[in-house]
Amino acid sequence: MGTDPARLVDRYLQLCEDRELDLAGRLLAPGVRIVFPGGRVYHGLDELVAGATGSYRWVRKHRDRYLVGADGDAVSVVSLGRLYGQWPDGTGFDAIRYADVFLLRDGLIVEQHVYNDLAITMARREPSR
Template structure:
């Protein structure tokens, strides 16, 4: 499976909350870093930390950029988040960039950047 397809498959499995299968695409000790420098050791830990932020979230995966990394292949997924806030109101169009490093057909790093915190703050001006 080529690098962009592997990342797309991983993201789909994460969206579907098939975390066991998604986790099989991660190398042992993979580095997962979310906005604010939050690091996660496992996908279930990541999913648990996201509870309360939204009911559900998915990605319009608009494009992939693939290149060489010093020790593997780099894949960047660019697009927009959509989903539902905890109060049931839908959201769409929140920018994201996920940067992955793959080595030997597995994800060794995932760095997530998005404007979700800005969207949350704009819903509650007291923040």
């Protein structure tokens, strides 16, 4: 898939949402680093899925725009948008900010850094003790 970097990232994110993890994994370089909020680091999608926290039933992304730039011998891609999904109790959520930062080399994702307001939004939902 020697296309533009934003299209590659969009394809990867869609495959992850569709749980086509084998296909999504083909877009990751060996030794990939996927860094989630709180500094949790995963080295592949199987590891990521196993480490899922259960904070929600499901989550998807409104991918609003991409920013692409050069980063030495690599290309950086930022995906900006809003998360939507369902909390464990079945209540829906929408419009939770996210930014995913990707680093690509040789047409593969070598790093993904995930930033979002999901934990803040979840904390606001919890009743006071």
